[in-house]
Amino acid sequence: MVINGKTALITGGVSGIGKTTAKMLAAKGANLMLLDVNQQLGDEAVKSFQSAGTRAAFIRADVRDEAEMRRAFEETLARFGRLDILFNNAGISTPQPGFTRIAVEQWKRVLDVDLLGVVLGCYLAFPLMRENGGVIVNTASMAGVYPIPGDPVYAAAKAGVIHLTHSLAYWSGKRIRVNCVCPGQTDTPLARQQFRDEKAAGRIAPPVRKLISPEAIAEVVLQFIEDDSLAGQVVEVRPSGAFTVEARRAPKKRE
Ligand SMILES: NC(=O)c1ccc[n+]([C@@H]2O[C@H](COP(=O)([O-])OP(=O)(O)OC[C@H]3O[C@@H](n4cnc5c(N)ncnc54)[C@H](O)[C@@H]3O)[C@@H](O)[C@H]2O)c1
Structure with a gap:
């Protein structure tokens, strides 16, 4: 997809990975609907995007709320006339x-x-993208790929996003492409808050050798789109x- 002139709706779009991705999409000429x-x-984000010449709007909505999410999609169409890209990225940690x-x-x-918000985003975007096609990118986490003893519920939610992506891909075909990025520990306000919480709770988190830049995650998202x-x-x-991360295959029968 050529990004120039396309419209992207980004959940969790005003901080961290979402905002960095928004900046990179804007640099390629996308219109932005930031949802958070x-x-x-x-x-603040809309002001800075608009002053740099990007067509951008913000809608306050909670990804858990069906009525607010419906309004956000309607508002995107009303303002920009189309929806080409959905980045289901909003998330919280436990x-x-x-x-x-x-x-x-x-x-x-x-x-x-972290899980139902992504399901709802896909559910609402599919009918809107059916005619012109589109790209959906979901944010999971490395926590969804490997067991995370310290945070099993977050891990389960993110594993759900991965499985949702693999499953949706089977019937969405090439017209609506659904992909998923699984960041490792990335330098954002969410990760920094998590470190502070773990420290305050007396937990010794495993040493982090190197935080990933949000730009590195956004580059993968842009690759999925383009x-x-x-x-x-x-x-x-x-x-x-x-x-x-390959989709899991059916298991072999036990002997
Ligand atoms: N930073 C990391 O180390 C890391 C690692 C793996 C996965 N992730 C995932 O990346 C995504 C982005 O996280 P980030 O690190 O950029 O964090 P962040 O806190 O900087 O950004 C998350 C944004 O989501 C918004 N948000 C939270 N709940 C929401 C809701 N109910 N409805 C709408 N918006 C809501 C927040 O207000 C915030 O602006 C999340 O899904 C997170 O789980 C982050």
């Missing part, structure tokens, strides 16, 4: 100190934002580079 719960960062010591409501929130051959791809980004 953070009004202040949204207003509060520490961990699984059985946090309230049920807290881990339900992680599943609602390369028409990429559909149903799940790519893990580590400090050492990008790696494809």
Whole structure:
């Protein structure tokens, strides 16, 4: 897909990976609809994009809320006339100190934002992209690829996003391409907050050798958008580079 002149809706688009991706899309001539719960960062982001000549708007919406999400898609069409790219990127981490010591409501929130928010985004985008085609990119995490003992609910939510992507790809075909990026620890406000929470909870997090730049994640997202051959791809980004995560095959019968 040629990005110039296309419209992208980015959830979690005013911070970290979402905002960096928005900047790179804007540099290639995309129109931006930034969706987030953070009004202040949204207003600031739109101001700076508009002053740099990008057609950009912000909508305050919660990815867990069907009515707010519907309004965001309607607003995107009303403002820009089309939806070509959806980046389902909003996410939160699980509060520490961990699984059985946090309230049920807290881990339900992680599943609602990190998994069901992505499902809802895909669900609402598909009918709008059917005619002209489009690209959906979901953000999972390396936590969805490997077991994460310290944060099993976040890991389960992100594994769900990976499986959703592989499964949707089977019936969405080449017209609507669905792909997924799985960042390792990336230098964003979310990661920095997580380190502070773990420290405050007395947990000793495994040493982080090198944080990944948000630009490295955004580059993979742009590749998914621009390369028409990429559909149903799940790519893990580590400090050492990008790696494809294959869909799981049916298991062999046990002897
Ligand atoms: N930073 C990392 O190390 C890392 C690693 C793996 C995966 N991820 C994933 O990358 C994505 C982006 O995270 P980031 O690191 O850029 O964090 P970030 O906190 O900088 O950005 C996340 C954005 O999502 C928004 N958001 C949160 N809940 C929302 C909701 N219910 N509705 C709408 N918006 C909401 C936040 O306000 C924020 O602006 C997330 O899905 C996260 O799980 C991050």
